[in-house]
Amino acid sequence: MITASRLKKDIAKTVIHLLLIAAVFVAMFLLFWLISIAVRPVQETYRVAASLLPKKLTIVNFHQVLFELPQMAIYYRNSLIITFIAVGSIVIISALAGYAFARVQFPGRNLIFWAVIATIFFPYTISLPALYDILFRLHLTDSLIGLILPYTAIWLRLGTLIMRQVFLSVPKELDDAAIIDGCSRLGAFWRVLLPITSSGWVVVAIFAFVPMWGEFILAFTVTSTPKSMPISIGMKMLEPNPAFAEWTFPVAAAAALMIFIPSLLIFIVFQKWFTKGITAGALKF
Amino acid sequence: MNTLFRRIWKERSGYAFIAPLLGYIGMFIFLPVVYTIVLSFTRHEFLRPTKDALVGLVNYVEWFHDPAIWETFKNTLYFLAMYIPAHVLYGLILALLTNSIVNRRVATLYRSLLYIPVVLPLPIVAYAWKWMYDPTIGVFTHIIEDILGLSFPFKGWLIDKRLAMPSIAIMSVWQYSGWIMMLFLVGLNNIPNQLYEAARIDGSSAWKSFCRITLPLLKPTFFVIVIMRLAVLGITVQPLIMTEGGPGRATMTYGLHAYYLAFRWGNWRMGYASAWYVMLALFATVLGVMAWKFLREESVYD
Numbered sequence: 001m002i003t004a005s006r007l008k009k010d011i012a013k014t015v016i017h018l019l020l021i022a023a024v025f026v027a028m029f030l031l032f033w034l035i036s037i038a039v040r041p042v043q044e045t046y047r048v049a050a051s052l053l054p055k056k057l058t059i060v061n062f063h064q065v066l067f068e069l070p071q072m073a074i075y076y077r078n079s080l081i082i083t084f085i086a087v088g089s090i091v092i093i094s095a096l097a098g099y100a101f102a103r104v105q106f107p108g109r110n111l112i113f114w115a116v117i118a119t120i121f122f123p124y125t126i127s128l129p130a131l132y133d134i135l136f137r138l139h140l141t142d143s144l145i146g147l148i149l150p151y152t153a154i155w156l157r158l159g160t161l162i163m164r165q166v167f168l169s170v171p172k173e174l175d176d177a178a179i180i181d182g183c184s185r186l187g188a189f190w191r192v193l194l195p196i197t198s199s200g201w202v203v204v205a206i207f208a209f210v211p212m213w214g215e216f217i218l219a220f221t222v223t224s225t226p227k228s229m230p231i232s233i234g235m236k237m238l239e240p241n242p243a244f245a246e247w248t249f250p251v252a253a254a255a256a257l258m259i260f261i262p263s264l265l266i267f268i269v270f271q272k273w274f275t276k277g278i279t280a281g282a283l284k285f
Numbered sequence: 286m287n288t289l290f291r292r293i294w295k296e297r298s299g300y301a302f303i304a305p306l307l308g309y310i311g312m313f314i315f316l317p318v319v320y321t322i323v324l325s326f327t328r329h330e331f332l333r334p335t336k337d338a339l340v341g342l343v344n345y346v347e348w349f350h351d352p353a354i355w356e357t358f359k360n361t362l363y364f365l366a367m368y369i370p371a372h373v374l375y376g377l378i379l380a381l382l383t384n385s386i387v388n389r390r391v392a393t394l395y396r397s398l399l400y401i402p403v404v405l406p407l408p409i410v411a412y413a414w415k416w417m418y419d420p421t422i423g424v425f426t427h428i429i430e431d432i433l434g435l436s437f438p439f440k441g442w443l444i445d446k447r448l449a450m451p452s453i454a455i456m457s458v459w460q461y462s463g464w465i466m467m468l469f470l471v472g473l474n475n476i477p478n479q480l481y482e483a484a485r486i487d488g489s490s491a492w493k494s495f496c497r498i499t500l501p502l503l504k505p506t507f508f509v510i511v512i513m514r515l516a517v518l519g520i521t522v523q524p525l526i527m528t529e530g531g532p533g534r535a536t537m538t539y540g541l542h543a544y545y546l547a548f549r550w551g552n553w554r555m556g557y558a559s560a561w562y563v564m565l566a567l568f569a570t571v572l573g574v575m576a577w578k579f580l581r582e583e584s585v586y587d
Contacts, residue, residue, distance in 0.1 A: 214406025
């Protein structure tokens, strides 16, 4: 009797693992497939010769992306500049604002906070024509700064929400003590609170970086020349087109993988922070 | 009044701390929203050199009579009807499966791997899926016809009127169910274990506990999901990249039509497109309020 019930349990366990392995396979399939395309010679991508696994391995496609497509380097550089400056601004500004919303009792605090947070629910796409018109009047279309400024504003709100939550979870006695000891508010913020809230900063940076690296519609609308295009738009230029003489499909796959790399690296390095961010950002308001 | 000013003065550092936030949000969030509403009452055509004219409700009247409204509504609803239930259900199943694994290390590994599609940049994922769907180089047709030896009854995935929208929905389910899984996991962790123990002692089956305890207590999670998925009403990027609304207008969603009105067709009718966006925002707000009423009331959280 006992063995029968244990057997049943073991079977259930095995089935769960098999289902999960199948789900993981589905989730990873895109990556597997892109890799298998990116490492094969062009001839093997024609349907007649195609197979799931490459017959001949080559790195020529990666070489081509890295060294023979000069615009690729420009797109990549643009994306790095944009995300670096915007994420940096977001981390600093949302920490300052989150601190004020959590600690300083200024009149109108809650009203301002909720007015800012409420806008998260209206995606920026619905005001895209207006935003484009504003950027155009400011002569900021087709420039890096014309993407950096709106990107900072768009993902600043989630950062502020997270940082407020982080500062609320720090015991108030800590910064009170610092202020009594003669620190100014800014001093208390800088010397006492910054070091102990650093994991919050990481969460804010991750949750700003991930969507920003993949932002498409605003960049697609605002940029028109390679000098200001981020990598997500650059992909459009690399799209394989049978009408052109050269069939660049494995090159495009290699390029796609190289755009995935920063996102994957961030995810692998900061894995556990992702769950923290989801908890703080999604369920605590 | 005097005391209010005194309080404002006393806590002035608070305003200094939020000044940069307000600057950014004011300039690039609030101002565009207000300007969108203003634009929706003007005949603003970006490429036309003449000055804008305030036209009152003309854009809204045109919106109500535009046959494209119903067409794009239908397309968007078709997408939502496939996508929302599928990815919520799949995400819930993944959450329950990984939650039933006792070894925490293994469970975390599964979750991390299942979450990977969520962190990949959407436009690149859309391009890659477009290639996977391609009838000549794509992998799906290859698997079905060459490996399994079946005949695929459609011309292709994205180029067939009947399959184009389901194909986009499949991609979206693939990309976002990991995120739903995480939300459900947070919700599941908030359910006290004693409830299940009490139910087991009372002799209730696993299925019964699931229906009577898990599902009702996940209500707040469902609320969060509905609220955070409202943005999908305006889905634009996936059809823009994968089909440009085609074949014909089979994947012309509401968001994509509005986008094309503002940035592709004719003289870039930003005024009229803004009316489209304002109506979309109103619609989303109504749905959000309904979700608040029906899903939020019994929330166990503060």
